[in-house]
Amino acid sequence: MALRKFAFNVAALSMARALQTIASVAAIPLLARLLEPSEFGLLALAMPFVLFGMAVGDAGLGQSLVRVKQSDTLVWSSAFWLIIGICTGLSAFVLVMALPVAWAFEQPAVASVIAVLASVPLLQGLTTLPIADLQQREKFRTLAAVEVASSFAALLSAVLLALGGAGVWALVSQATLYWVVKAAILALTSPFRPAFKFQWSALEGHFTFSRDSAIGNLLSFFSRQIDPLVIGKLLGAAPLGLYTMANRIVVLPQQLLAAPAQNALYVKMVSLRHNRAALRDIVMISSLAVAILVFPPLLIAGAASNAFFHAFLSAKWGDGAVIFAVLAPVAAIQSISTLWVPMLLALEQTTLRLRIGIELTVLWLLVLPFAAMHSVLAVAIAYAVVYCGYSFTRAFAAYLSPIGVKVREMAAELAAPIFVSVGAAIAHIALVHAFQIGTWAEVALALAEMAAAIGLLVALCWRRLRANVGQLRALFAGGATLSEEGAQGVAD
Secondary structure: HHHHHHHHHHHHHHHHHHHHHHHHHHHHHHHHHHHHHHHHHHOOOOOOOOHHHHHHOOOOOHHHHOOOOOOOOOHHHHHHHHHHHHHHHHHHHHHHHHHHHHOOOOOHHHHOOOOOOOOHHHHHHEEEEEEEEEOOOOHHHHHHHHHHHHHHHHHHHHHHHOOOOHHHHHHHHHHHHHHHHHHHHHHHHHOOOOOOOOHHHHHHHHHHHHHHHHHHHHHHHHHHHHHHHHHHHHHHHHHHHHHHHHHHHOHHHHHHHHHHHHHEEEEEEEEHOOOOOHHHHHHHHHHHHHHHHHHHHHHHHOOOOOHHHHOOOOHHHHHHHHHHHHHHOOOOHHHHHHHHHHHHHHHHOHHHHHHHHHHHHHHHHHHHHHOOOHHHHHHHHHHEEEEEEEEHHHHHHHHHHHHHHOHHHHHHOOHHHHHHHHHHHHHHHHHHHHHOOOOOHHHHHHHHHHHOOOHHHHHHHHHHHHHHHHHHHHHHHOOOOHHHOOOOOOOO
C-alpha cells in the first residue's frame, strides 16, 4: 500500500507536470510566432533579479519544516513571519534595481518589466509553508491540482495578451499570474494558518539546514542565471532570446518527470533517513527508471532539433536548434542528478551540496565571459563541457558517497539507457542524411524513434524493473511515512 500510495503521488505530480508541459508545448509555438526573440530576451534579462529573490526567499525553511510536526505552532509561525519578512525585503530590492538595470544594459523597457515582476518573491514566500504542510501530509494530488490551475491561468493570459499585441507583457503576465493564482488557491486548500508568534530560538535547529540550502540555491542561481546577464550585455537581447528558448524547451522532460519524483522522494527519504541501504536502493532504482523515460526523448530530440524548431517555432528560431542540441545531453544527465538532491537533504548533507555548488559556480563564472565574447552557441558548448567535465570527475562521486555508491556503479546501472539513446540519435542523423527527409517527416520519425527506444529499453530491462518494483514495495512497506512515525523533529 505504501508503494502504491507513493506511485499515485508521483503519478499525480507527473500528470500535473504533463498537463503543464502539454499546455506549455502548445503555447510556445504560438507565442514564438507572435513575439520576437528580442522580447523573450527582454524577459530573460529581467528574470535573474527576480530569480535571485526566489532563490533565497524561504532560506530553505520550508523543506526543513517538513520534518517537524505542525502541532509545534511556535516553530511554524516563527518560520512563516521570518520568510515573509525576508521576501518583502527581496521584493523591495528587485523593485529598486529596475532603473539601474535598465541603464546598465541600455534597455529602457526592462525597468517597467522588473518593477512588475518585483512582486514575485513575496508571492512565493506566501506559498512556502502551505506547500510544506501539504507535502508533510502527502497531499500531492492537491499540490498537483494547484500547479495545473496556476499554470493554465498563466498560460491563458500570456496567449490572450500576445494575440492582442501586448508583446513582452504577455510573458510578464504569465510569470506573475502563475504566483498570484497559486498563492490564492494554496491559501484556500491548506489548513495552515500562522499564529502571531515569533521566537528566534524556536528556529535554531533549522538554521544550519536553511543556511546551506539558501546558499546552495543562491549558487545554483549564479551558475545558471548569470548567463542571461552576460549574454544580454555582450551579445544583445535577440541572441539571449534564442538561448532562453532552447533552455525553456530542453528542461521540459526534467520538469515533467524528474522534479515530481524528487518532491515525492524527499518525504519518503526523510522517513528512511536512518537506513542508508534503503536510500541507496531507492536512488539506484529511481535513476534507472527516469533514465529510461528521459534519455531517449532528449537525445533524439537533440538530433532532430532543427526539424522540431522549424516545424513548431518557425524559421526565425532556427539558430536556437543547435543550442538545444548541445544542451540536450546535459539536461539528460541533470534529470538523474536531480533525484539525488532529496537524498542529500534527508541525510542533512547540505554542506556537501553547498561545497559542490560553490566549486561548480566558481568554475563556470571563470569560463562564461570568455565564451560569451564569441557567440551564444559558444556559451552553450562551454556550459556543457564545464558541467559534464566537473560532474563526472568530482560532483557525482561526492553526491553518491553518503550512500556508498561509486560513479562507475551508477554508470553501469544506466548503461542500457545511455547506449540505446546515443545509438538512436546516431541512427536518426544517418537516416535523415541518407534519405533527405523533409521537416515534418523528420519530426514524425523522431517521435516514432523515441517510442521505439523507450519500448526497447523496457524490454531489455524488464526483469530488473520487475525486481525493482518488488524491492520498492518491500522498502516502502517497511519505512513509515512522516505521519505514521510522528514526523520527528530536527533533533533526530
